[in-house]
Amino acid sequence: MAGKATVHGSTDRAGRAQSTACHYGDRIDFMAMRRRDGAADFMVRVHGGVDMPASVVEQFEIACPTLKEHLCTSDIIDAGNPNAAPMSIPHFIEHVAIDLLVWAYRDQGLGFAGYTVWLDRKGQVARITLKSVEFEITERAFQLACQVVGEALQPLRH
Numbered sequence: 001m002a003g004k005a006t007v008h009g010s011t012d013r014a015g016r017a018q019s020t021a022c023h024y025g026d027r028i029d030f031m032a033m034r035r036r037d038g039a040a041d042f043m044v045r046v047h048g049g050v051d052m053p054a055s056v057v058e059q060f061e062i063a064c065p066t067l068k069e070h071l072c073t074s075d076i077i078d079a080g081n082p083n084a085a086p087m088s089i090p091h092f093i094e095h096v097a098i099d100l101l102v103w104a105y106r107d108q109g110l111g112f113a114g115y116t117v118w119l120d121r122k123g124q125v126a127r128i129t130l131k132s133v134e135f136e137i138t139e140r141a142f143q144l145a146c147q148v149v150g151e152a153l154q155p156l157r158h
Contacts, residue, residue, distance in 0.1 A: 022143070022146070024146045024147055024150030024151075025150035025151060025153060025154045026047060026048070026154070027046060027047050027048055027089070027150055027153045027154070028044060028045075028046055028047075028089065028093070028146050028149065028150045028153075029044060029045040029046075029047070030042065030043075030044055030142075030143070030146055031043045031044060031045055031125070033139065033142075035132075035135050036132075038131060038132060039129055039130065039132050040129070040130050040132040040135055040138045040142070041127055041128070041129050042127070042128045042129075042130070042142050043119070043125065043126070043128075044090050044093065044125070044126055044128060044146070045123070045124055045125045045126075046088075046089045046090060046124045046126075047124065048153075050088045050089055050090075050121070051086035051087070051088060051089070052086060052087045052088065052089055052092045052149075053153075056149075056152045056153060057087065057092070060096070060152070064096070064099050066099055067095055067096070070095055070098065070099075072095070088116065088118075089149065089153070090116045090118075090126035090128055091126075092149060093128060093142070093145045093146055093149050094114045094115070094116045094128045094130065094145075095114075096148065096149060097114065097128070097130055097138075097141045097142045097144075098113070098114050098130065100141040100145060101130070101131075101137070101138065101141045104137055105133065110133065112130065112131045113130075113131045114128060114129055114131065115128075115129050116129075117129075128142070130142065
């Protein structure tokens, strides 16, 4: 269902989320999160292939031109570059979340970093780690990134 996320979760005694299952369209499942000192880990599962379609990346490059300015050691965010390897959906979510965090803290001039690791590439499960100043803001940036990427992928599912 475009525009909405389905959320299922549990909390500890203090009311903090322990694990959350959240479905963004039919392509992205947000499965769990973990707080760490200065970072936040998010586990996702993708469905229907792991690579971001070039046409969707192009749309994001127009809407978020700063994505091309990200320094990245593993992929190039440039849909127009024929030599660029396709970026995975989880890795693209990482970059969109970082862009949102940079925007959220723009007055403070903070930089953000993250990385994505496949926990089970065949099962399409990845862990995305983001630098975190305030966990709630990092969590919200991650959720928004999942939502907009999930919505952008919706029309491509047949």
